[in-house]
Amino acid sequence: MPQRTNGRASRFLWVLWWKSSSLIPISGGKMDLKKIQAEARAVSDQVFDELAPQVERVAQEMVACLKAGNKIMACGNGGSSSDAQHFAGELVNRFLMNRRPYAGLALNTDAAVLTSIGNDFSFNEVYEKQVQGLGRSGDILVGFSTSGNSGNILLAFEAAKEMGIKTVAFTGGTGGKMLGLADLALVVSCSTHTPRIQEGHETMMHLICERIEELMEG
Numbered sequence: 001m002p003q004r005t006n007g008r009a010s011r012f013l014w015v016l017w018w019k020s021s022s023l024i025p026i027s028g029g030k031m032d033l034k035k036i037q038a039e040a041r042a043v044s045d046q047v048f049d050e051l052a053p054q055v056e057r058v059a060q061e062m063v064a065c066l067k068a069g070n071k072i073m074a075c076g077n078g079g080s081s082s083d084a085q086h087f088a089g090e091l092v093n094r095f096l097m098n099r100r101p102y103a104g105l106a107l108n109t110d111a112a113v114l115t116s117i118g119n120d121f122s123f124n125e126v127y128e129k130q131v132q133g134l135g136r137s138g139d140i141l142v143g144f145s146t147s148g149n150s151g152n153i154l155l156a157f158e159a160a161k162e163m164g165i166k167t168v169a170f171t172g173g174t175g176g177k178m179l180g181l182a183d184l185a186l187v188v189s190c191s192t193h194t195p196r197i198q199e200g201h202e203t204m205m206h207l208i209c210e211r212i213e214e215l216m217e218g
């Protein structure tokens with residue numbers, strides 16, 4: 001921060017410091033809000049105009065799974081691990097209705113399990129082993145991956161396939177390798193940009209939660 005002195009020069013230095021330290025980029029900053037807005041709109045349009053039938057299909061499958069007494073497991077990495085937890089929270093507690101809890105869990109929450117598998121075997125196996133240990137035929141495994149190529153989710157999907165567990169991929173761009181493994185896929189194909197794809201995933205996850213409650217309680 002410039003030292004407080006009198007005169008025009010110091011006022012100029014103050015303005016310069018204030019502008020460069022501001023959190024909001026002034027002209028010449030790198031963030032292009034208009035471009036981001038256009039991408040976000042394209043993602044939202046794709047979700048509501050194109051992907052709505054697949055969203056409905058996923059909700060129907062999940063309702064059938066829950067009604068049969070089975071459970072929904074979810075996993076992801078980074079921001080997508082938060083999506084998995086977010087989804088589990090809506091299922092077990094509530095989304096919009098006060099109602100009985102549904103069987104949902106995120107596989108990225110138990111530090112002891114994650115670190116022991118990661119440390120003794122590999123990070124790629126952290127979800128695969130949990131699916132093998134916790135999953136039962138009739139369950140559903142949801143994977144959130146914007147690239148569709150996260151190794152730990154791919155292995156978990158392969159394990160699920162062998163165990164009669166249906167897989168639902170939330171992905172983006174071309175869908176990555178997940179697309180070839182998933183029973184159902186929600187692909188934000190209009191974007192290859194991780195944050196925008198994640199935003200589309202969150203919208204679809206919320207739509208699915210709302211529909212599950214309608215179908216379960218209606």
Ligand SMILES: O=C(CO)[C@@H](O)[C@H](O)[C@H](O)[C@H](O)COP(=O)(O)O
Nearest residue numbers: 077078079080145146147150194195
């Ligand atoms: O949240 C973000 C970016 O918005 C990051 O943490 C991002 O989730 C991580 O880089 C993930 O590891 C990306 O994995 P994936 O979506 O390709 O499966």
Ligand SMILES: [Zn+2]
Nearest residue numbers: 078079195198
């Ligand atoms: Zn993020």
